[in-house]
Amino acid sequence: MKYRIKVDEWEQRTRTPLLLLAACFALAYAVPVLAPDSPDRIHTACRAVEWAVWAAFAGDYATRLLLTPDRWAFVRRHPLDLLAVALPLIQPLRLLRLVSTLLLLGRRARSAPQITLTVYVAGSVVGLLMFGSLAVLQVERDAPDGNIRTIGDAVWWSFTTMTTVGYGDLAPTTGLGRLLAVGLMLSGIALLGVVTANIAAWFISRFERDNAEEMRQTALLEALTLEVAALRAEMADLAGTSPSVAPKVPGPVSPTPP
Template sequence: MPMDDERRLREWERWGSVPLSLASLVFLVTYAVRVLVPDLPPGWSDLLLLITLATWGLFVLDYVVRVAVAPDRWTYVRRRWLDLVVVFMPLLRPLRMLQFYGQMQNRYQRPRLSLEVRVMAYAGLSALLLGFAASLQVYADERYASGAEIRTYGQSVWWLCSTITTTGYGDLVPVTVRGRVIAVGVMFLGVILIGAVVGSFSSWLIKSFRRPEERPDAPGPPEGE
């Protein structure tokens, strides 16, 4: 029954929203600790690795269940191809926290924040989360690579800031294949996300300083004047 399948899919996604958002945060934290503190005691390192793998397993299970209960599985896979990409790139999963925040906003008939502020919040948080994940992965790939220029996490953050803002100083560049692939992704995301933040902020400023008579919905002058 297609309608029953759609209802089950919506119920599963609604039920898993909060747990998977928390699991995304746990995954990011445990991965960050393992990357930034490489000299952890073996017991702690193994525990963090186990938690990281367990949360990734939840992501895989969630995707498999959603595909299984979808009315048309192949159509669902084609339309939600990004979900499949995220399964293989779990560092992108923390973006589910933004999805959860959006769902909380949608519970109100009238959003508490204006459109411009919401766009700035979503785009800004997306840039922070994706930037943090990208800097971690590049640091993990580059620090021991032959001929690498990015040897510390501070250098990785500096490289990220200059790349995501499309400044591109070129003083630090990744040398590994995966590092360069991430760099290309950061460039595209930088243009989209930073552009969205700047554009929304400009629109918000214009609205804030616009006088009442300059608003589009303001009544025109009386006839005969």
Template structure:
């Protein structure tokens, strides 16, 4: 049975708007970072206005859901991801995973098994987080003295090696903000890798356990 609380109804009504705002925020930030310094002043102002408007939508959504919940600080603890993306709106696209789950439930579509959902969600989160992280670190690094991240391709390469916990070290951030982003990317990479490997290991254990219970053919 679907949740009919005011907070749940609000989330169902605003899901599409928030998804659009997330896409616009990410697109505006990407244009601002990748097209600078060739970006005209009017286009730069439009990017800033789009980002600010999207953030305002996020802030209103957070405030309304906090009000509907009636839990005050309890809402912050149970909606940690929402709180983080309000402060760091570049991570807002990570909520696409939650939106996908809601759309499936609304239309009665068959859901993937638990292990499949974990892998799909982790993979989607890794792609979105990797692109957002590459934009953020490139923004702060490409013009810094002594940087090894001179192109966005370098930033993508660094992001892939960081999220996968490989860390070649040929490209590394040199600014304080870049290193702070790197710490967050390392933590997220470990969490995503742990979720996928843990889910896969659990699935293998269930398969082997089922085979042991069934026994060899013809027994």
């Protein structure tokens, strides 16, 4: 329990700084893609920021691993974290740093108690749309047969791919671009499933609340009916008459016609 508290405290303290670092990563990743003709020092600085952010997330994983008493169990419970840390070391490819950062950021965002499901899904949609557009533009812009040349084309393609519409007017031609398309399609299907399930759960909860309110009102009417019957019986006993001939409660009087 002592170590568990340390891990929780570490995650609480580092959650906001890591989110800010992720925003820096997004900016560093977007600048070279949107401005490929910028000076070399800009590209070098952006690559340094990307690696620094990845190193921060890797250090966070290593620290949580050290603070956990059963480290092998921690590794088994967090396989995506380990994969995200190891991906950029396999091949020096910017897309691998992008994927690893998104995986680590998603894990930390899901663990934040103040982030609701709606906020998480909306943020995931915006993040995937933005990074998917930048990634496919980086891959397809210089392809000989590519037709995704501008950021507008990339955003439109990402949106139609995530929603699984696929008009076919824009499509990746490289192997890496098609791999990105598969990832966006699977992510879009998963997010649409979460949104659909959330909407269905909302309708079901509304129906259950309405049904519970109706049952409560029915029970209240039954209790009032029993109470009125008991009062009539008591009035009949006091008047010395039978409850069957007890006077009934008069209903509303209709107006007398002139």
